[in-house]
Amino acid sequence: MTFCNRLMEENLPIWEQCLNSAFLQKLGEGTLPWDCFKGYIVDDSLYLREYAKVFAWGMAKAEDMEEIRTYYELLSFVNEGEGATRLCYLERFSLTDAVIQRLPQRPENLAYTRAMIATARDGAGAAECMMACLPCMVSYGWIFTRLLERFPGVGDTPYWPLVRDYAGAEYRAACERWAAFTEKICTGLEPARERRCAEIFRACSVHELRFWEMSGRPREDI
Numbered sequence: 217m218t219f220c221n222r223l224m225e226e227n228l229p230i231w232e233q234c235l236n237s238a239f240l241q242k243l244g245e246g247t248l249p250w251d252c253f254k255g256y257i258v259d260d261s262l263y264l265r266e267y268a269k270v271f272a273w274g275m276a277k278a279e280d281m282e283e284i285r286t287y288y289e290l291l292s293f294v295n296e297g298e299g300a301t302r303l304c305y306l307e308r309f310s311l312t313d314a315v316i317q318r319l320p321q322r323p324e325n326l327a328y329t330r331a332m333i334a335t336a337r338d339g340a341g342a343a344e345c346m347m348a349c350l351p352c353m354v355s356y357g358w359i360f361t362r363l364l365e366r367f368p369g370v371g372d373t374p375y376w377p378l379v380r381d382y383a384g385a386e387y388r389a390a391c392e393r394w395a396a397f398t399e400k401i402c403t404g405l406e407p408a409r410e411r412r413c414a415e416i417f418r419a420c421s422v423h424e425l426r427f428w429e430m431s432g433r434p435r436e437d438i
């Protein structure tokens with residue numbers, strides 16, 4: 217089994233808890249309070265801004281152009297794909313990007329992005345950087361694919377544009393590319409560094425869970 221597949225398998229129980237969070241279950245059923253969804257979109261927009269900085273560290277430490285191209289691809293994915301869906305939702309909430317950028321990240325969100333950025337900043341290189349980002353990419357693919365299987369009716373809810381971004385074949389193919397790149401850079405690592413990588417992957421999977429739990433509560437400042 218590949219290193220990335222092993223990590224995914226080991227962390228499936230955490231992702232399962234994400235899928236079973238009140239936020240995602242209600243989103244699937246179409247009963248999620250709109251205020252909770254609004255809070256999620258705001259925090260997630262702030263999250264994605266900070267997330268982009270992880271790749272700045274990755275690029276600064278890159279050893280070849282392929283690495284830089286991968287970070288560039290990941291960044292443009294956030295900017296074009298996910299950014300567009302979020303902007304549509306913000307418009308529906310009558311919120312603008314300028315307004316939300318001044319809002320604070322909620323504590324769980326801040327803890328997550330601080331941990332990712334510190335990991336990429338302090339890590340030895342691409343392996344640590346990708347370990348911090350991979351759970352967020354691949355857990356979304358896994359979670360939203362399962363969510364759609366469990367709640368096929370989600371296609372008729374206002375949450376469909378978000379689910380559609382992650383539950384399709386195109387996103388799955390992108391995840392496979394990112395995992396293949398990660399596999400390549402993690403092949404032949406010393407055992408201590410490999411253990412550290414597994415710890416980062418797990419810590420970030422737990423941060424994902426905390427983010428979903430946080431999203432079950434509305435923000436009080438919007």
Ligand SMILES: Cc1ncc(C[n+]2csc(CCO)c2C)c(N)n1
Pocket residue numbers: 260263264267290291293294298352353354356424427
């Ligand atoms: C809290 C949180 N976790 C994960 C994602 C998903 N995500 C973030 S970046 C990216 C694509 C790769 O750059 C994906 C799929 C999110 N939006 N918010």
